[in-house]
Amino acid sequence: MSAAVRHAPPPLIAPGEDATSISTNISYITLQRPFGLLWLGGLAVAALLAMLLTVGICWLLYAGVGIWGLNIPVAWSFAIANYVWWIAIGMGGTFISGAMYIARQEWRNSINRFAEAMTVFAVSVSGIFPILHLGRPWFFYWLFPYPDVMNLWPQWRSSLEWDFWAILAYLIVSIVWWYVGMLPDLATLRDRAPTIVRARFYGLLALGWRGEARHWMRFEKLNLIIASLAVVLVFSVHSMVALDFSEGLVPGWHETIFPPFFVAGALFSGFGMVLTLAIPLRKWFHLHAYLTDRHVENIAKLMLTAGLFVDYSYFSEVFTAFFSMDKYDVAMTWHRIFGAYAWVFWGTILFNVVQIQLLWFPRVRRNAAAVFVIAVGVLIGMWLERFMLIVTSLYEDFMPSAWGMFWPTFWDLAFLAGSIGLFYFLFLLFVRLMPVLSMFELRKLAQPAGRVEVGRVLTRRASGAGLDPPGGAA
Amino acid sequence: MSESESRIVGLLAEFAQAEQLRAGAQHAHDDGYTVIEAYSPMPVEGLAQIVHTRGTRMPFWMLLGAIGGGGFTYWLEWYSAAVAYPINVGGRPPFSWPAFIPPALEMTILWAVLLGVAALLVGSRLPMLHHPLFEIPAFERASSDRFFLLLRAEDPHFDAQRTHAFLAALSPLTISEVRE
Numbered sequence A: 001m002s003a004a005v006r007h008a009p010p011p012l013i014a015p016g017e018d019a020t021s022i023s024t025n026i027s028y029i030t031l032q033r034p035f036g037l038l039w040l041g042g043l044a045v046a047a048l049l050a051m052l053l054t055v056g057i058c059w060l061l062y063a064g065v066g067i068w069g070l071n072i073p074v075a076w077s078f079a080i081a082n083y084v085w086w087i088a089i090g091m092g093g094t095f096i097s098g099a100m101y102i103a104r105q106e107w108r109n110s111i112n113r114f115a116e117a118m119t120v121f122a123v124s125v126s127g128i129f130p131i132l133h134l135g136r137p138w139f140f141y142w143l144f145p146y147p148d149v150m151n152l153w154p155q156w157r158s159s160l161e162w163d164f165w166a167i168l169a170y171l172i173v174s175i176v177w178w179y180v181g182m183l184p185d186l187a188t189l190r191d192r193a194p195t196i197v198r199a200r201f202y203g204l205l206a207l208g209w210r211g212e213a214r215h216w217m218r219f220e221k222l223n224l225i226i227a228s229l230a231v232v233l234v235f236s237v238h239s240m241v242a243l244d245f246s247e248g249l250v251p252g253w254h255e256t257i258f259p260p261f262f263v264a265g266a267l268f269s270g271f272g273m274v275l276t277l278a279i280p281l282r283k284w285f286h287l288h289a290y291l292t293d294r295h296v297e298n299i300a301k302l303m304l305t306a307g308l309f310v311d312y313s314y315f316s317e318v319f320t321a322f323f324s325m326d327k328y329d330v331a332m333t334w335h336r337i338f339g340a341y342a343w344v345f346w347g348t349i350l351f352n353v354v355q356i357q358l359l360w361f362p363r364v365r366r367n368a369a370a371v372f373v374i375a376v377g378v379l380i381g382m383w384l385e386r387f388m389l390i391v392t393s394l395y396e397d398f399m400p401s402a403w404g405m406f407w408p409t410f411w412d413l414a415f416l417a418g419s420i421g422l423f424y425f426l427f428l429l430f431v432r433l434m435p436v437l438s439m440f441e442l443r444k445l446a447q448p449a450g451r452v453e454v455g456r457v458l459t460r461r462a463s464g465a466g467l468d469p470p471g472g473a474a
Numbered sequence B: 001m002s003e004s005e006s007r008i009v010g011l012l013a014e015f016a017q018a019e020q021l022r023a024g025a026q027h028a029h030d031d032g033y034t035v036i037e038a039y040s041p042m043p044v045e046g047l048a049q050i051v052h053t054r055g056t057r058m059p060f061w062m063l064l065g066a067i068g069g070g071g072f073t074y075w076l077e078w079y080s081a082a083v084a085y086p087i088n089v090g091g092r093p094p095f096s097w098p099a100f101i102p103p104a105l106e107m108t109i110l111w112a113v114l115l116g117v118a119a120l121l122v123g124s125r126l127p128m129l130h131h132p133l134f135e136i137p138a139f140e141r142a143s144s145d146r147f148f149l150l151l152r153a154e155d156p157h158f159d160a161q162r163t164h165a166f167l168a169a170l171s172p173l174t175i176s177e178v179r180e
Helices: A002-007 A019-031 A037-063 A077-097 A106-110 A112-133 A137-143 A159-192 A196-206 A213-246 A258-284 A293-324 A327-338 A342-360 A368-394 A410-433 A439-446 B018-031 B047-051 B058-084 B097-123 B137-143 B160-169
Strands: B008-015 B036-039 B147-152 B174-179
Touching: A019 A159, A019 A410, A019 A439, A037 A112, A037 A137, A037 A410, A077 A112, A077 A159, A077 A213, A077 A258, A077 A368, A077 A410, A106 A112, A106 A293, A106 A439, A112 A137, A112 A159, A112 A258, A112 A410, A159 A196, A159 A213, A159 A439, A159 B097, A159 B137, A213 A258, A213 B036, A213 B047, A213 B058, A213 B097, A258 A293, A258 A368, A293 A327, A293 A342, A293 A368, A327 A342, A327 A368, A342 A368, B008 B018, B008 B137, B008 B160, B018 B036, B018 B047, B018 B147, B018 B160, B036 B047, B058 B097, B137 B147, B137 B174, B147 B160, B160 B174
Parallel strands: none
Antiparallel strands: B008 B147, B008 B174, B036 B147
16 A cells, blocks of 8 residues: 555645635736736747747738748748648647547646647747748638639649648637637636726626536537547648648658658647746746646656657658668768758757657656756757758759758748747737636546546545545535 | 516525535435526536436537538539549549548538537527626626526426525525526
């Protein structure tokens, strides 16, 4: 028995937390907490970067995609690297909300709300790039089938067209699910709002949610089904992104491993971004009671697992190139590892393969600062990987006479920085305007009677969280 | 509208624990009440089954959305590529059926989700921005940490005095009269 107790994981929320304290503490962040210089400063920086992006977009609409450094042979470069990087980050949030809900990983209740917000903002930011990259972005709606006067229809066989449908579905589903999942918490904010203006604001958003038993029944059923569909969505959407590459004949792209490889990379960077957001959020808003070290450790473990899948894919790519003895594949691999962009390859290896091995050590996983640094490294590494896959496949492909280098321009860097600014701008607004943690799901964890758990040992009550024992009434 | 003119909607009992609400709802059900509403700040296991035995048709609507969304997209792909404007791309057949699956798959998921959300809102009669319950000051905590049992006046078993006594026997924190 004593061994079992020693190995019982620590509770998911701090002892002594109940429905009252959860509602008070989380809605305090939204309704009462003063803004604070850190938040205002962060918002100002993020807003400036977002403005830079806006200026960049206006300049691009006027002058064309030539303001970027892309050209033949490297026609994709930063725009598509940014796009893939951002949409991949979104996948982590959906995976936490969907797959971990079905798997009854209850610790996700503390992270899923801001992880979903992260998804919504990351996918929104990502969608900007492929549209601008079209060259004539104002005709992007040609991707949509409608009976136009030119009698033209989309090219359904193209993975770029599939991608359009994937992003469209993913964006709408993410937003809708995030919003519907927030209804009960918006109702809490409505009922606790200190002023009539804010009560009306949250009242309108909450749509009159009252928490009636039948409403909860439908709500839970909807969540369960969407969670199942969201898993399919995560895997299919990022597979489509990967097919953008593998449908092409370029060496380094034309590989069957791409869809699973990209999905693993997406979850890897998604967990990286969740950690990058969760650790400062916990510190600044004093959320240690809900985002415990166990949460950080669990996400770190997931990040390591996804990272190992990514690492295997790197190995497999190189191995397959040499094993195939295809001279273009071999040459591409050689150029990737030792060519002009070798530093990108070795940077990727450093960030995505080497440094994450530190997460094998429990002492590192339990050190939030160390995990934060590793997670930021993962985000950098995954951006480098996208850049590597795109540029080193294109710059020296089949014909040496058509080889050429890619150099980023000021606007390439401005769009990357601006997209990060826009993401943080939206996220910083979210943390002050919307319930940053899912209150109703945390209340479920603090419920004295606990939920009926099928086929699972209840460990979270082991510490006797200072709550009333279940009443005798049955 | 003055107090005497307004119609009584029901009697509302407030509890501190989910278990008390569940037990209260069960008692009310056993006592013969048929129009019972139970409000809680988080889902309470089994409560919906006590107050309402009929399930929800939401999965059916979601299936319909899935079949409709996916089926229509797939049909549109066939129609546009094979009928409206067939075009020879590298000798591939106009109806390249495997290549048409991905957009149809995404639309399957999208429309299942959209119809599911519609079923949630329509089934729950939302949005409803005002409700007589919002007039009850104690009800503000229904979204935070209190549990409420509402026995509605349209229930044939409802009798203002007898129901009040019934609720009082459940030893709630408060009992309020909800008026239109």
